[in-house]
Amino acid sequence: MKPSNTTNLNSAEETEDLSVYFDMGVSVTNVLYGFEDEQLKVFIQKISRYPYEGAWALPGVLIKSNEGLENKSREIAEECFGNGDVYLEQLNAFGKIYRHPLGRVIDIAFYGLINMERDINSYRTDKEFKWIPVTEVPELAYDHNEILELARQRLKRRIVNRPIGFKLLPEEFTLTELQSLYEQILGRSLDKRNFRKKVLKLDVLLEKGRDENNDSPGRNPLLYKFNKERYNHYMENGF
Amino acid sequence: MKPSNTTNLNSAEETEDLSVYFDMGVSVTNVLYGFEDEQLKVFIQKISRYPYEGAWALPGVLIKSNEGLENKSREIAEECFGNGDVYLEQLNAFGKIYRHPLGRVIDIAFYGLINMERDINSYRTDKEFKWIPVTEVPELAYDHNEILELARQRLKRRIVNRPIGFKLLPEEFTLTELQSLYEQILGRSLDKRNFRKKVLKLDVLLEKGRDENNDSPGRNPLLYKFNKERYNHYMENGF
């Protein structure tokens, strides 16, 4: 994958040395969302060395020239959770010239939805990490707060257009849990009756009986399961 | 902007040579839309040399490590039209490993809306170029057809959420022209009465009298102008 100097490039000027174009770094960064204790959380880890020793950051890594972008994003998830088979979507490129202290690095950010019950096989042991509620995210290294803000906006838009919320919930969940997830992501409270009407009309939920292992007061809630067939049908034919 | 080898990177392994990460190229590619003769068109140019001699492609260029992404996108517009002050938005990164024959190149694609009447000061003379209707775009070099497809989808989504259509029309335009633009972008025909109701209710148009220089049969159409104050008001307070 080394550049060749024997030919000219479409966009390069006449007989310029191509190597001046091939000195950049590319990194991939993941915004990984999870839902736990009725809170939307994001996965961050501590940087151990220069120049951000001790700072928190989103998981990310420089790629080599034979590594694919989405692949790398999956590898990062794999490193974090022992599982790269999760929902991931490209966000945007972040390319401010001085965003990285060691050279010019273009960052390609992805966001992912992690199911805390099913997607996590193991946690990495080589770094300090944590799931932090999105409302309590500290200052992060690089431009990672900016990336997070864009991810937040994207997730907000996606959640109302596609029923991806299920990807963050356990196999079986109550409508109250689902509503709480939506409220966290949208940042506002929703009307209980209207929410239920809407989501049930979508017809992507299967009723799975009542939750009998419930120690909270009040009626035992109905459990629902996500209906993959209906979802796929919608994805093919539109909502 | 050369990488330093005296320190370690967050994501790099213990004492690895950092230079292996800094051998990639980054390019910026523009999808530039224009509207002319009641047709949505895109700007393409001919590549003159290896390895795509004679092929058509979107305007794009490799960047150097001290050049910003959006800046470069504006520079490309500047080269094409003598004007870089146009509407531009980042689309996505395209990073397939073998998308570029000369080395690993990550492409950051932008799309832009070009006003054929006001945005174009001059055309470049160093390359063969043309405005081609989006329905007649040929096979393009690299993965540019893919980029174009993504741009199409993005524009389709944007046009219904924001009144950016005005950016493609002359200073004064008729509702029929505006509708035609929307139909081209959305790829389907719209009901004339419903379209007019909707766009007039938005309250971002100013009536500017009748078009008296009209040699087509039928009534002379009313001309409208885009109302920037109302538009800015909406952008700040939502639609």
Next chain:
DNA sequence: TCAAAAGTGTTTCCCTTACACCCATGC
């Protein structure tokens, strides 16, 4: 006088929103 384009209202339906009370259960 005819062909071509401009312009104009009404009805139906569905989605959204607002809103308040009863039910089951644990303590």
Next chain:
DNA sequence: GCATGGGTGTAAGGGAAACACTTTTGA
């Protein structure tokens, strides 16, 4: 028996979609 959370229906308003004829002008 009371506190806590689960669960339910209706009415009003607004936006989307369907639909056809009259007016103006040039040739």
